[in-house]
Amino acid sequence: MAARLYEILSATGLPVAYSHFGAAPPELPYLTYFAEGSDNFAADNRVYYPRTNYQVELYSLRKDVAREALVEAALTANEIFYDKRETWIPSEKLYQVVYEIQI
Numbered sequence: 001m002a003a004r005l006y007e008i009l010s011a012t013g014l015p016v017a018y019s020h021f022g023a024a025p026p027e028l029p030y031l032t033y034f035a036e037g038s039d040n041f042a043a044d045n046r047v048y049y050p051r052t053n054y055q056v057e058l059y060s061l062r063k064d065v066a067r068e069a070l071v072e073a074a075l076t077a078n079e080i081f082y083d084k085r086e087t088w089i090p091s092e093k094l095y096q097v098v099y100e101i102q103i
Contacts, residue, residue: 001052001103002018002033002035002052002054004103005033005054005056005101005103006018006033008074008075008078008080009031009033009056009071009074011074012031012067012070012071012074013070014029014030014031014058014067014070014071015030015031016030016031016032016033017030017031017032018032018033018034019032019033019034020032028059028060028061028094029058029059029060029061029064029067030058030059031056031057031058031059031071032056032057032059033054033055033056033057034054034055035052035053035054036053036054036055036100037052037053038050038051038052038053039051039053039102051102051103052102052103053100053101053102054100054101054102054103055098055099055100055101056071056075056082056098056099056100056101057096057097057098057099058071058096058097058098058099059094059095059096060094060095060097061093061094061095062095063086063095064095068097071097071099072084072099075099075101080101080103081101081102082099082100082101083099083100084097084098084099084100085097085098085100086098
């Protein structure tokens, strides 16, 4: 699923990395994503439907409605439901939009 999510996010045209970029991240804006855990459907000691919870993070210098729309369109086009929150990170001087998804 992580490979599929990478393809979906890459379709936005933004730089994408799992968890973090190396020593030097690309110019803003960019995306990161990582698995936070799972919420599998199971019964009788068997996983019937594995589901992984991911966090997709959009970083930019300021609120970027156009880039948010790109990410949301990519998720929606692939029938991925998301919850969204946003924050300013003063220590980094970055704006972060977080999409919580499950695939």
